Amino acid sequence: MADRFEAPKGTFDYLPPEAGVRAAVERQMLTEMGLAGYELVETPVFEDTGLFARGVGTSTDVVQKEMYTFTDRGGRSLTLRPELTAGVVRALIEHGRIASGITKVAYTGPQFRYERPQAGRQRQFHQVGIEAVGSDAPALDADVVLVGHEIFRRLGVEATLLLTSLGDAECRPAYRARLLEFLRGLGGDLPAEARARAEQNPLRVLDMKDPLVQELTADAPLMRDALCPACRAHDEAVRGLLADAGLKWVEAPRLVRGLDYYVRTTFEWQAAELAAAQNALGGGGRYDGLSELVGGPPAPGVGWALGLDRVVLALAQAGRLPADPHRLDALVIPLAGAADAAAFTLVRDLRRAGLVADLPYAGRTLKGHMKAAARAGARAVVIIGDAELAAGEAGVRDMQAREQRTVPLAGAVGAVGAVARRRPPGADPSGPPDLT
Numbered sequence: 543m544a545d546r547f548e549a550p551k552g553t554f555d556y557l558p559p560e561a562g563v564r565a566a567v568e569r570q571m572l573t574e575m576g577l578a579g580y581e582l583v584e585t586p587v588f589e590d591t592g593l594f595a596r597g598v599g600t601s602t603d604v605v606q607k608e609m610y611t612f613t614d615r616g617g618r619s620l621t622l623r624p625e626l627t628a629g630v631v632r633a634l635i636e637h638g639r640i641a642s643g644i645t646k647v648a649y650t651g652p653q654f655r656y657e658r659p660q661a662g663r664q665r666q667f668h669q670v671g672i673e674a675v676g677s678d679a680p681a682l683d684a685d686v687v688l689v690g691h692e693i694f695r696r697l698g699v700e701a702t703l704l705l706t707s708l709g710d711a712e713c714r715p716a717y718r719a720r721l722l723e724f725l726r727g728l729g730g731d732l733p734a735e736a737r738a739r740a741e742q743n744p745l746r747v748l749d750m751k752d753p754l755v756q757e758l759t760a761d762a763p764l765m766r767d768a769l770c771p772a773c774r775a776h777d778e779a780v781r782g783l784l785a786d787a788g789l790k791w792v793e794a795p796r797l798v799r800g801l802d803y804y805v806r807t808t809f810e811w812q813a814a815e816l817a818a819a820q821n822a823l824g825g826g827g828r829y830d831g832l833s834e835l836v837g838g839p840p841a842p843g844v845g846w847a848l849g850l851d852r853v854v855l856a857l858a859q860a861g862r863l864p865a866d867p868h869r870l871d872a873l874v875i876p877l878a879g880a881a882d883a884a885a886f887t888l889v890r891d892l893r894r895a896g897l898v899a900d901l902p903y904a905g906r907t908l909k910g911h912m913k914a915a916a917r918a919g920a921r922a923v924v925i926i927g928d929a930e931l932a933a934g935e936a937g938v939r940d941m942q943a944r945e946q947r948t949v950p951l952a953g954a955v956g957a958v959g960a961v962a963r964r965r966p967p968g969a970d971p972s973g974p975p976d977l978t
């Protein structure tokens with residue numbers, strides 16, 4: 543027997559109904575993003591490796607350990623995107639979209655990181671995100687945070703907002719030097735991994751989970767206390783707007799996040815439902831300077847990415863997943879061979895009327911067909927047997943009410959529509975079309 547294949551480690555197959563539920567969650571996210579004026583963009587799944595090295599930062603775990611990098615047949619070094627901000631900013635620069643004014647874009651798609659797979663941590667995962675480029679106004683920081691907040695509200699996910707400011711090119715270098723001095727002062731007490739991190743990016747020692755590192759750095763200087771006047775004013779303006787909109791947050795002065803490009807406002811949403819290592823539902827921040835890093839004009843920006851996989855996981859654990867959006871309005875059963883053509887045409891007409899209709903594609907007894915219809919969750923069954931065919935009629939059965947009536951074949955579409963509309967409200971958010 544030939545070898546069987548399995549999905550690569552750290553990847554998942556999403557089959558019905560799970561894939562439909564994920565798409566329903568994604569649609570709700572996109573709706574909120576659209577209400578705030580973020581318009582969809584699509585960029586390649588792979589980019590020049592240099593874009594991520596420069597944009598994401600060579601000292602990050604993402605670039606050092608997690609990229610899927612390959613050489614194509616033309617000898618180019620390409621990398622499957624580990625995140626989307628760098629690619630989106632690259633696209634906006636390339637197409638001259640950040641020359642003037644504010645550009646608000648949204649995206650959704652798979653990302654790739656070579657991580658150790660576990661629940662909520664995959665090698666291929668799906669992010670939904672927004673980016674607002676072209677302004678350093680604090681109102682834009684507040685806008686992106688608010689959109690995320692409204693998404694969690696719409697979905698019914700309990701997410702805690704962690705918020706801090708990482709300073710900027712004005713105040714961070716001096717703080718960084720002071721922190722490095724503090725960390726070096728701890729000498730051999732600090733575990734080797736933390737010492738190595740300190741030399742590369744001392745801020746990233748502060749968000750290490752190791753309890754010993756946390757204890758040793760409890761008195762470390764914090765960026766929050768070292769902000770320059772401009773960063774402080776920006777931070778206060780953002781917080782003022784968020785507070786006015788009724789948002790609550792937790793101060794997170796040790797939050798750093800894994801990507802190097804963040805300045806000023808930096809945030810993360812955490813879920814109470816998920817284990818600590820994978821409880822980040824999403825995060826983001828301001829990245830003034832990223833555009834210049836990847837060869838563009840000055841273009842301050844701010845954005846976030848949510849992990850769709852983790853949001854779905856949190857919804858599942860809270861018992862709040864949306865209902866399976868799939869619905870079968872009618873299973874049309876030709877009971878005699880001669881009824882095949884009439885059944886096929888009726889299925890076409892039902893679909894043209896916006897109803898979900900299908901055939902059984904199998905010869906069974908009526909009882910077998912009814913069982914299959916119930917299993918498929920059909921709202922109505924349309925039966926066309928010899929007698930119905932001869933009379934130009936069809937039997938339309940409401941599966942929930944267990945009632946059946948005979949209607950002229952030409953009226954079958956309307957009869958199925960009436961059955962589909964009779965479902966209790968809220969049973970299906972997309973609902974059957976109004977055929978009247």
Ligand code: AMP
Binds near residue numbers: 664665668669799825
């Ligand atoms: P980041 O791009 O690292 O800021 O991540 C943003 C969000 O993407 C995180 O908060 C997670 O929800 C999600 N995410 C990041 N890495 C993974 C992964 N390996 N597997 C699943 N979700 C992830």
